[in-house]
Amino acid sequence: xxxxxxxxxxxxxxxxxxxxxxxxxxxxxxxxxxxxxxxxxxxxxxxxxxxxxxxxxxxxxxxxxxxxxxxxxxxxxxxxxxxxxxxxxxxxxxxxxxxxxxxxxxxxxxxxxxxxxxxxxxxxxxxxxxxxxxxxxxxxxxxxxxxxxxxxxxxxxxxxxxxxxxxxxxxxxxxxxxxxxxxxxxxxx
Amino acid sequence: xxxxxxxxxxxxxxxxxxxxxxxxxxxxxxxxxxxxxxxxxxxxxxxxxxxxxxxxxxxxxxxxxxxxxxxxxxxxxxxxxxxxxxxxxxxxxxxxxxxxxxxxxxxxxxxxxxxxxxxxxxxxxxxxxxxxxxxxxxxxxxxxxxxxxxxx
Numbered sequence: 433x434x435x436x437x438x439x440x441x442x443x444x445x446x447x448x449x450x451x452x453x454x455x456x457x458x459x460x461x462x463x464x465x466x467x468x469x470x471x472x473x474x475x476x477x478x479x480x481x482x483x484x485x486x487x488x489x490x491x492x493x494x495x496x497x498x499x500x501x502x503x504x505x506x507x508x509x510x511x512x513x514x515x516x517x518x519x520x521x522x523x524x525x526x527x528x529x530x531x532x533x534x535x536x537x538x539x540x541x542x543x544x545x546x547x548x549x550x551x552x553x554x555x556x557x558x559x560x561x562x563x564x565x566x567x568x569x570x571x572x573x574x575x576x577x578x579x580x581x582x583x584x585x586x587x588x589x590x591x592x593x594x595x596x597x598x599x600x601x602x603x604x605x606x607x608x609x610x611x612x613x614x615x616x617x618x619x620x621x
Numbered sequence: 622x623x624x625x626x627x628x629x630x631x632x633x634x635x636x637x638x639x640x641x642x643x644x645x646x647x648x649x650x651x652x653x654x655x656x657x658x659x660x661x662x663x664x665x666x667x668x669x670x671x672x673x674x675x676x677x678x679x680x681x682x683x684x685x686x687x688x689x690x691x692x693x694x695x696x697x698x699x700x701x702x703x704x705x706x707x708x709x710x711x712x713x714x715x716x717x718x719x720x721x722x723x724x725x726x727x728x729x730x731x732x733x734x735x736x737x738x739x740x741x742x743x744x745x746x747x748x749x750x751x752x753x754x755x756x757x758x759x760x761x762x763x764x765x766x767x768x769x770x771x772x773x
Binding site: 487488490491492495496499500503504507508511570571572573574575577578579581582583586587589590592593594596597599600601603604607608 | 646650651652653654655656658659662663665666669673690693694697700701704719720722732735736738739742743745746749750752753754756757758760762763764
């Protein structure tokens, strides 16, 4: 490690905070605190993505994960009970075995991961490098992410927009258009 | 006098800034991080903040649910419509391609057409994402009464 690479300690700090928040979410029984902590978790994720130079992902995580999701979870929370029963003290050995096996497999896979920022890693080498080299000639906008998203992968983005639209359609068909409860209240009055 | 006076004053200051920042993210997405998805969420957040502070009914009067429903479909139509337009606008006799923005402008270097296409489809993305986020929020928030004062 060269001495210029000090941001790795920031990464360690952020991952440690993510772990702490994750454990807190599992342990807590108050739904309001859990919803707030998931927002904190998203915000920490976003900070970590900035540290990894993935600013577009960080932006989305901060806006969607920490912003909209928290509000929607609060809205959903108002429809249900705030506190949950304390979990039983029973040991779930099968679950523990599955988690331990999955964790061991992940640790086993770590040596095969490319070094962070490796220009020859599969993610950076083939198509990724082509995009970085071709965008100035093909499209000539500075943000390669936008170019890939809107132009090279325009079909995919159209699909994503349709998925977002379908999500709203599903929610509106299931929950109504947000006027049902109010009308019922007025009829009862 | 409303019990949330400070929140209301602060929110009134913040909401215009949030909207302006949303449009900055939208139209600066080619140069920095951002784009239609993020800008759509930010603009939806401005309205949701308004709904949280001033009540869901005030938000419904400002941004009617009908507009939200129309906007969600309109954005998809704008995006898909740009693709259909490129099918018909290709004058050079080249093979016709859906969402091939080069057809939007007869610039030989292709850059202008690409820029037009990206700006147009990002407007579609912005319209759909902001409308959908609001639609989901309205659907959830419309089912419960406003948050009681003692729970603030």
